Amino acid sequence: MQNGQGNNRDxxxxxxxxxxxxxxxxxxxxxxxxxxxxRETGDAFLSWSRTDPPERSKILFSAAGRIRADQKNLATxxxxxxxxxxxxxxxEIAGFARVLEYYASISGMLRGxxxxxxxxxxxxxxREPIGVxxxxxxxxxxxxxxxxxxxxxxxxxxxxxxxxxxxxxxTCLALVxxxxxxxLPPSVVRIVTGSGDEVGEALARHQDIRALSFTGAVxxxxxxxxxxxxxxxxxxxxxxxxxxxxxxxxxxxxxxxKGAVSGRFFNCGQTCTAIKRVFVDKKISDQFIRRVCEYAGxxxxxNGLEKGVDMGPVHTMSQRDALHSQVEETITREMATVLCGGxxxxxxxxxxxxxxxxxxxxxxxxxxxxxxEVFGPVLPISTFDSLEEAITRANATRYGLGASIWTHDMxxxxxxxxxxxxxxxxxxxxxxIPPEVPFGGTKFSGIGRENGRYALEQYLEEKTILIQP
Ligand code: TXE
Numbered sequence: 342m343q344n345g346q347g348n349n350r351d352x353x354x355x356x357x358x359x360x361x362x363x364x365x366x367x368x369x370x371x372x373x374x375x376x377x378x379x380r381e382t383g384d385a386f387l388s389w390s391r392t393d394p395p396e397r398s399k400i401l402f403s404a405a406g407r408i409r410a411d412q413k414n415l416a417t418x419x420x421x422x423x424x425x426x427x428x429x430x431x432x433e434i435a436g437f438a439r440v441l442e443y444y445a446s447i448s449g450m451l452r453g454x455x456x457x458x459x460x461x462x463x464x465x466x467x468r469e470p471i472g473v474x475x476x477x478x479x480x481x482x483x484x485x486x487x488x489x490x491x492x493x494x495x496x497x498x499x500x501x502x503x504x505x506x507x508x509x510x511x512t513c514l515a516l517v518x519x520x521x522x523x524x525l526p527p528s529v530v531r532i533v534t535g536s537g538d539e540v541g542e543a544l545a546r547h548q549d550i551r552a553l554s555f556t557g558a559v560x561x562x563x564x565x566x567x568x569x570x571x572x573x574x575x576x577x578x579x580x581x582x583x584x585x586x587x588x589x590x591x592x593x594x595x596x597x598x599k600g601a602v603s604g605r606f607f608n609c610g611q612t613c614t615a616i617k618r619v620f621v622d623k624k625i626s627d628q629f630i631r632r633v634c635e636y637a638g639x640x641x642x643x644n645g646l647e648k649g650v651d652m653g654p655v656h657t658m659s660q661r662d663a664l665h666s667q668v669e670e671t672i673t674r675e676m677a678t679v680l681c682g683g684x685x686x687x688x689x690x691x692x693x694x695x696x697x698x699x700x701x702x703x704x705x706x707x708x709x710x711x712x713x714e715v716f717g718p719v720l721p722i723s724t725f726d727s728l729e730e731a732i733t734r735a736n737a738t739r740y741g742l743g744a745s746i747w748t749h750d751m752x753x754x755x756x757x758x759x760x761x762x763x764x765x766x767x768x769x770x771x772x773x774i775p776p777e778v779p780f781g782g783t784k785f786s787g788i789g790r791e792n793g794r795y796a797l798e799q800y801l802e803e804k805t806i807l808i809q810p
Contacts, residue, residue: 353507353534358424358654359644359693365422367510370535372543375502378531379549382473382500385528390470390498394449397496401445404523405438408516412438417646419484419512424653424694425608426645433484437516440488443776444496444797451497451797462809468801470498471575472551475544477537477565478513479557480506480656481611481716486579487513489780490554491520491530493796502550503532504541508657510534537561545569552577552800556613559714559785566788577789577799579781581613581714582742585735586771587757588621588629589728589748596769597621597747598632601720604745604771606640606698609652610718611660613786614743616771617715619722620731626724630702633722634680637698644693654693655717661685661694664717667709668699676708677701677721706734714740728753736762741783745771764790 351369356362368374389397408415416430423430454466476490483505494501505513514532521527533540541561545553545568552575555565562578569576586604588597604616621629645653655661665685671677682699696718704711704721711721725731735744745767746757758766764782767773774780779790789799 353510353536355422355508355511357421358656361692364418365511367507367514367534369507370504370533370540372539374533374535375540375543375547378502378533379473379547381528382502382531383549385526386470386472386500389495389500389526389529392498394496394498397498398445398448400520400524401441401448401492401495404520404525405441405445407519407523408434408438408441411519415484415512415515418515419509420645420653422511423480423483423509424645424656426650426653429608430645433482434512437484437488440485440492440776440792444492447794447797448496451794451801453803461807463807465806465808467804467806469804471800471802472499473549474499474501474552474554474800475547475550476501476503477541477544477553477555477557478503478505480509481608481613483509484512484516486556487516489776489791489796492776493791494552494800495525495529497797497800499552499800500529501531502544503530504537504544505532505534507534507536541565542568546572548572550574554789554791554799555579557581562787575789575799577781577791578787579613579789579791580785580787581716581740582763582782582786583617583711583714583738583740584614584743584745584763584771585738585761586616586619587725587728587731587735587744587746588619588625589746589750589753590622590624591750592622592625592747592769594625594629595632598629598636600745600747600769600771601629601633601722602636602640605720606637606652606718607772609655609696611656611716612772614765614772614774616720616745618711618735618738619720620725620734621722622731623724623726626722630680630700630722633720634700637700637720638681640698642695642698652698652718654695656694658694660716661696664696664715664719667713667715668701668719671701671704671708671710671721674708676705677710678703682719706737712738728756732757732760736760739785742786743767743771743782745769
């Protein structure tokens with residue numbers, strides 16, 4: 342097992358959110374395991390950083406091929422431990438392979454610089470990998486988010502210690518297994534499974550880790566940044582969002598309704614850039630809301646391994662309880678009208694942590710579902726009279742991850758893309774994240790960017806060399 346050491350270790354059980362059955366166990370790692378993993382990956386750094394980029398690419402391409410060949414098994418495991426429908430797991434595994442392929446194809450692309458001056462001679466800038474990097478991965482998209490971290494780190498010649506979430510670590514372990522089989526020396530990437538308090542904090546605290554990429558809750562990210570600060574490691578934080586979708590008068594209400602339903606209920610609503618608040622022009626709101634209810638009502642909720650299922654359970658009971666209390670408080674305080682959902686399924690007939698697709702309208706701007714991240718299948722819809730009002734309300738959150746505007750009017754697109762405070766702004770689409778472009782948020786959604794060549798920059802440092810001939 343990846344934690345390395347001996348027997349008699351404490352174990353963590355991983356349960357299927359559909360029925361609470363056991364899917365597997367992993368070791369509860371310790372700070373000592375982190376020390377060992379950092380030492381090993383530190384020892385491997387010199388050789389991996391000096392491996393020619395095409396050689397590194399070969400391994401990443403080969404791993405991606407193996408993962409594609411094993412897609413169904415990996416996706417089944419992901420569905421069993423995470424809860425999402427198999428079709429989404431299949432896409433996520435393909436997404437992991439695609440990100441590896443992307444970084445394999447640009448490995449070595451970020452070259453240095455050169456100039457010459459009479460006064461200083463030859464001026465060179467080398468871009469060097471920084472050393473051992475760490476990643477802390479959440480449970481909502483464990484494979485995809487792992488690829489955003491491991492891809493640029495390996496392609497740029499760094500080594501890595503990874504900590505998956507303790508409730509969804511199994512797919513991450515299996516994926517790393519494929520990297521080893523593709524020829525990656527095991528000491529280049531080590532996984533330490535375990536709790537955030539023990540393993541996560543040991544990574545943040547470790548002085549030999551030079552960069553740490555974290556995805557998770559705001560409060561955890563702030564804690565990680567505080568612990569990491571005295572070691573001056575680069576800290577990249579992706580902390581979720583409360584993405585707004587603005588539907589303008591000229592938008593196709595049907596297309597927008599389909600977009601709202603897929604952008605909210607994908608992954609049971611547990612996606613950082615899911616649509617978490619909709620603002621629709623009053624003039625088309627009746628038509629739009631009717632369609633949203635129809636499409637949401639047609640979603641088949643159930644065991645993600647069963648055919649035709651569109652939405653699985655919330656990942657854990659505690660996540661579901663937190664979600665339900667946000668909704669309950671909003672309803673009890675009469676801060677919204679419930680169009681569908683908003684209740685817990687009957688526990689006598691349903692073992693899993695399911696939650697009905699929920700749609701709320703007439704939502705008070707101060708309602709809990711408008712001010713905190715809603716990490717589950719709940720869609721609050723509000724109406725607006727003017728674009729200015731919609732943009733102001735979309736920006737009235739501490740988050741700034743994504744936002745979308747649905748219109749074909751170029752003047753509106755130009756204004757909205759400039760004024761929406763978000764790391765990514767979509768037009769007539771939402772929740773699409775290609776590996777080629779940067780991804781990350783402003784305000785409390787985080788610091789730094791993943792994806793694209795920008796991610797390589799996070800893991801490289803410039804060294805200036807001045808040669809007087
Ligand atoms: O997150 P945590 P949780 C948001 C979402 C969700 C809420 C809580 O709103 O409802 O966070 O989810 C590790 N030091 N997002 O509690 O705890 C932990 O083991 C270091 C949004 O699951 O932040 C896991 O590997 N690490 C988000 C990872 O941090 C620690 C995705 C995330 O867990 C730690 C997930 C500590 N002290 C949740 N404590 C997104 N950005 O999309 C925990 N961890």
